[in-house]
Amino acid sequence: MNQTAKKPKKRLFGRKDKSDVYLSDRPPLSTAGIIGLIITYVLLISWAVVVIWPLFQMVKSAFNETQFQYITSGQRFEFGLKHFKALFEETNYLKWVWNTIWIALVTMGLTVLFVSFTGYAYSRFRFRGKKFSLMGLMLIQTIPTFVGITAYYAMHQIISGPVPFFTRQMMLVLIYAGGGIAGNTFILKNYMDSVSTDLDDAAKIDGCSYMQTYRLIIMPIVRPMLAIIALWSFMAPFTDVLLPTVLLTKNQDLTLAAGLRTLISDMRTLNQPAYAAGGLLIAVPIVVMFMLLQKQLIGGLASGSVKG
Amino acid sequence: MDVKLVDIGKKYEGRSEYTLRNINLEIKDKDFCVILGPSGCGKSTLLRMIAGLNSITEGDLYFGDRRMNTVPPKDRDIAMVFQSYALYPHMSVYDNLAFSLSMKKENPKIINERVLEAAKVLQIEDYLQSKPSEISGGQRQRVALGRAMVRKPKVFLMDEPLSNLDAKLREHMRVELVRLHHSLDTTSIYVTHDQTEAMTMASKIILLDDGIIQQDGPPEEFYNQPANLFVATFIGSPTMNLFAGKMKDGVFISNDGDIRITPTPEDAKVLLAYQDKDVTVGIRSERFISGGELGDTFNAYVEVVEMLGKEKLLYGKLPKGQNITISVPGHFEYRPGETHSFGYDVEAIHYFDSSTTNRIV
Ligand SMILES: Nc1ncnc2c1ncn2[C@@H]1O[C@H](COP(=O)(O)OP(=O)(O)OP(=O)(O)O)[C@@H](O)[C@H]1O
Numbered sequence: 001m002n003q004t005a006k007k008p009k010k011r012l013f014g015r016k017d018k019s020d021v022y023l024s025d026r027p028p029l030s031t032a033g034i035i036g037l038i039i040t041y042v043l044l045i046s047w048a049v050v051v052i053w054p055l056f057q058m059v060k061s062a063f064n065e066t067q068f069q070y071i072t073s074g075q076r077f078e079f080g081l082k083h084f085k086a087l088f089e090e091t092n093y094l095k096w097v098w099n100t101i102w103i104a105l106v107t108m109g110l111t112v113l114f115v116s117f118t119g120y121a122y123s124r125f126r127f128r129g130k131k132f133s134l135m136g137l138m139l140i141q142t143i144p145t146f147v148g149i150t151a152y153y154a155m156h157q158i159i160s161g162p163v164p165f166f167t168r169q170m171m172l173v174l175i176y177a178g179g180g181i182a183g184n185t186f187i188l189k190n191y192m193d194s195v196s197t198d199l200d201d202a203a204k205i206d207g208c209s210y211m212q213t214y215r216l217i218i219m220p221i222v223r224p225m226l227a228i229i230a231l232w233s234f235m236a237p238f239t240d241v242l243l244p245t246v247l248l249t250k251n252q253d254l255t256l257a258a259g260l261r262t263l264i265s266d267m268r269t270l271n272q273p274a275y276a277a278g279g280l281l282i283a284v285p286i287v288v289m290f291m292l293l294q295k296q297l298i299g300g301l302a303s304g305s306v307k308g
Numbered sequence: 309m310d311v312k313l314v315d316i317g318k319k320y321e322g323r324s325e326y327t328l329r330n331i332n333l334e335i336k337d338k339d340f341c342v343i344l345g346p347s348g349c350g351k352s353t354l355l356r357m358i359a360g361l362n363s364i365t366e367g368d369l370y371f372g373d374r375r376m377n378t379v380p381p382k383d384r385d386i387a388m389v390f391q392s393y394a395l396y397p398h399m400s401v402y403d404n405l406a407f408s409l410s411m412k413k414e415n416p417k418i419i420n421e422r423v424l425e426a427a428k429v430l431q432i433e434d435y436l437q438s439k440p441s442e443i444s445g446g447q448r449q450r451v452a453l454g455r456a457m458v459r460k461p462k463v464f465l466m467d468e469p470l471s472n473l474d475a476k477l478r479e480h481m482r483v484e485l486v487r488l489h490h491s492l493d494t495t496s497i498y499v500t501h502d503q504t505e506a507m508t509m510a511s512k513i514i515l516l517d518d519g520i521i522q523q524d525g526p527p528e529e530f531y532n533q534p535a536n537l538f539v540a541t542f543i544g545s546p547t548m549n550l551f552a553g554k555m556k557d558g559v560f561i562s563n564d565g566d567i568r569i570t571p572t573p574e575d576a577k578v579l580l581a582y583q584d585k586d587v588t589v590g591i592r593s594e595r596f597i598s599g600g601e602l603g604d605t606f607n608a609y610v611e612v613v614e615m616l617g618k619e620k621l622l623y624g625k626l627p628k629g630q631n632i633t634i635s636v637p638g639h640f641e642y643r644p645g646e647t648h649s650f651g652y653d654v655e656a657i658h659y660f661d662s663s664t665t666n667r668i669v
């Protein structure tokens with residue numbers, strides 16, 4: 001009978017007893033530590049509120065049937081998809097989505113392609129003016145893209161003369177892609193520098209040309225960085241308002257960000273809840289792209305060092 | 309395949325000095341040639357020139373009768389093992405092994421055969437589907453060897469392939485590599501800074517320093533007839549004992565007077581020309597005679613005794629304070645703090661000209 005009493009209590013959820021050995025590598029918390037922890041949490045939570053509250057308001061008003069042209073707070077909430085319907089039926093929203101997606105995709109493709117070449121060249125080859133031009137690239141990067149706006153008009157006119165199908169949107173792609181090359185080249189070069197050149201030599205002996213060395217050996221290794229560059233350049237057209245607003249004149253040519261802006265800045269088309277609804281939907285293509293690239297983003301260098 | 313270097317020199321872009329110059333060398337077919345030298349002397353540079361990874365600034369490189377200076381690496385029929393192994397991290401072991409053959413558009417069946425064959429010889433069959441990051445250093449090293457093996461190269465190049473391994477495994481791989489060399493029937497060129505590796509593996513050693521070849525030949529020659537003081541001290545462990553002195557009346561006397569050596573009659577003949585000139589004498593630690601009574605002897609105070617099992621190393625001092633290292637069989641009784649008398653094996657004494665550092669006899 002005593003035996004049963006001595007039996008250790010059955011653990012709830014198979015968790016270990018409190019008295020078990022302290023396993024954490026960090027020292028146990030002191031009072032000051034606990035206070036510090038509380039302060040940290042308070043700060044983090046208030047920060048989260050600052051970020052989340054507007055988002056929450058946006059989501060709320062996007063689905064609120066009682067909202068009209070202007071978003072007003074304190075309104076009664078009634079769930080409905082009215083604003084989404086308005087977005088699709090009364091605006092060029094689908095056109096904007098399409099514009100943005102193809103612009104983003106082409107920008108992404110061009111950027112990754114160019115940066116691959118420039119990054120590889122800067123990382124692996126010695127040539128005259130290498131240091132100088134790299135510095136130049138970095139300096140150019142500090143000048144915001146939009147200062148060239150008048151030049152873009154001129155450039156577009158010059159190019160569209162002999163090439164009539166060169167639209168303003170294509171110009172925009174070139175600007176986005178070109179603008180991203182400088183900084184991304186620098187980033188990719190530094191990343192590639194950490195890949196041992198022994199791999200290049202081994203590939204060379206194994207019979208690879210420079211192109212093959214890049215495509216078969218180096219590119220797979222720097223894939224995480226390429227994926228990040230791809231994601232960034234894909235996202236840029238989604239967030240930029242200024243260039244498309246200035247460069248593109250017809251409403252149906254606009255990109256998402258610029259198009260949505262007309263819903264809050266133009267009295268004729270003013271529709272704030274639809275703006276919120278449209279803003280919510282922007283996340284969809286970006287999240288999709290993120291999920292597509294997710295596998296490439298992780299792994300890579302982590303999965304292979306050269307040294308023993 | 310014979311490998312011949314004629315007056316080869318290398319100057320790197322952006323450097324004012326030649327890294328290597330006037331390298332003349334003939335490596336015979338099926339030789340296991342070890343390029344030895346201290347760090348930074350240009351061993352890797354020489355090997356990479358043979359591989360075609362570095363350009364040859366001057367001189368000619370021949371494989372057999374063919375001048376190879378401008379032939380791209382992939383057409384040189386070589387394989388190379390890198391110090392870092394340089395395995396492709398994103399490919400499985402199998403793909404690493406198969407890569408060079410598939411680049412050559414080799415028949416997949418033959419590729420498969422060769423990969424499996426190499427994997428079997430190197431005992432890495434169980435890891436063929438693993439990534440390089442998932443296997444141990446020793447296994448990686450085998451994969452690197454395997455990658456070279458599957459190509460069945462005419463010339464097998466290795467740049468310090470064992471330096472990342474632990475001592476035990478290195479010892480084991482030394483033997484394996486020599487075995488592999490024989491089974492592949494190739495000419496191997498092997499770079500190392502470790503004289504033990506060179507002495508144990510090579511059929512021919514090339515000792516580089518200061519951008520020139522200090523000596524080349526079979527290992528015994530390096531040990532028994534070092535060409536100059538640099539070779540004498542670089543080869544052999546413990547380092548050869550050196551005593552600077554003069555020849556006086558046919559007898560060598562060290563500068564502090566502690567060491568007196570009467571050369572053998574043959575040596576004496578050659579040394580006649582060095583009467584009253586500065587001469588340095590070298591004696592390997594194992595060529596002293598314990599308890600020497602006959603002929604020339606000297607007394608040494610034993611400071612430290614290192615017991616290595618089959619032998620004991622005595623680190624001692626001569627009366628005037630010069631250090632000396634003597635090795636004696638392990639079962640001899642020597643204790644720190646004692647003073648003993650030793651003699652010389654006069655047959656085994658090396659004489660060097662102090663001014664040129666070159667070997668006299
Ligand atoms: N790419 C390069 N550009 C300029 N100088 C170089 C280059 N590679 C090597 N050197 C120089 O050439 C010399 C020889 O280098 P090398 O790599 O051949 O030495 P090593 O004998 O292989 O040394 P270790 O045993 O340390 O590998 C060194 O002084 C080095 O600084």
Ligand SMILES: [Mg+2]
Pocket residue numbers: 351352353467
């Ligand atoms: Mg080296």
